[in-house]
Amino acid sequence: MSIKKKVSREKSLASSSVAVSVPGTTANLGPGFDAFGLALDISNLTTISLKKGPPLPPMVTSTALSFFLGSGIDSIPFSWKIKGQVPQARGLGSSVTVRLGILMGLNELTGRPISREGIFRLCAELEGHPDNAAPGILGGFTIARSLRDPIRYKVASDLRFVLLIPDFEIATPAARKVMPRSISLADASANAADAAVIAAAFATGKYSLLKGAFGDRLHQPYRTKLIPFLNKVIEAGEATGALGGWLSGSGSTICCLAPDSLSAKKISLSMKRAAPGRAKILITSADNSGARIINF
Numbered sequence: 001m002s003i004k005k006k007v008s009r010e011k012s013l014a015s016s017s018v019a020v021s022v023p024g025t026t027a028n029l030g031p032g033f034d035a036f037g038l039a040l041d042i043s044n045l046t047t048i049s050l051k052k053g054p055p056l057p058p059m060v061t062s063t064a065l066s067f068f069l070g071s072g073i074d075s076i077p078f079s080w081k082i083k084g085q086v087p088q089a090r091g092l093g094s095s096v097t098v099r100l101g102i103l104m105g106l107n108e109l110t111g112r113p114i115s116r117e118g119i120f121r122l123c124a125e126l127e128g129h130p131d132n133a134a135p136g137i138l139g140g141f142t143i144a145r146s147l148r149d150p151i152r153y154k155v156a157s158d159l160r161f162v163l164l165i166p167d168f169e170i171a172t173p174a175a176r177k178v179m180p181r182s183i184s185l186a187d188a189s190a191n192a193a194d195a196a197v198i199a200a201a202f203a204t205g206k207y208s209l210l211k212g213a214f215g216d217r218l219h220q221p222y223r224t225k226l227i228p229f230l231n232k233v234i235e236a237g238e239a240t241g242a243l244g245g246w247l248s249g250s251g252s253t254i255c256c257l258a259p260d261s262l263s264a265k266k267i268s269l270s271m272k273r274a275a276p277g278r279a280k281i282l283i284t285s286a287d288n289s290g291a292r293i294i295n296f
């Protein structure tokens, strides 16, 4: 065993349990498909203990395997628990809360053999797209470009994200299957222009630029098959003061951006009226801290 690995092992003996808080995220923000992401002030808390526990779900074992391969550390038995406010398969980055919780937790317990950038890359690789992994680890608004280091901007605390969370799940692979393999030049250039406006708005804090910039021609029009009331809910939010709205990640949550908490309430009521079924409303703000180790 190399000196580095031996040190890591000794450190791991000092602490046998760790908790990691990871924010939920909203991705795409309309035209920024697979690139834009934003961390929300809702989170899941993962606890990892270095002792054998019940059999682990496949997502947990595949993530742990990737950590042990990436760090070069021999696999160690561990037990795992997760709790929190981020629902599964609703387009709020729940799988990233699981994966980052495991990657960061195991990293902490083994003496941090992998850098934060390395943890991001492992998570993005496991996900297959980096747009939730980037805000999950860094917080704020992020622009992810495959496995390269993402660009990040802090988000103002007065903005509110009004989430309409339907009572049904959408699996990301299914939501990717309904998209065409190629799109027209006109659709691509409209998306590029609006995505540039969104990046400029978050980079400068001039959020009024966002009005009218969340239109998308690449994925949302095709995903209305899975969520037929998408446009109606966004339009209802916009009619009552939202700067805009989008399908959160691959859905099923729909997110509208309110300029402040006063307008958020009104926007939430009109979004709810426009949606059939028993959707839940959650009003939250941005998280600018990202994933973090919680000391007991």
Ligand code: HSE
Pocket: 027, 028, 033, 034, 035, 129, 130, 131, 132, 172, 175, 176, 219, 249, 250
């Ligand atoms: N960008 C992905 C999609 C979801 O819309 O399919 C989040 O990674």
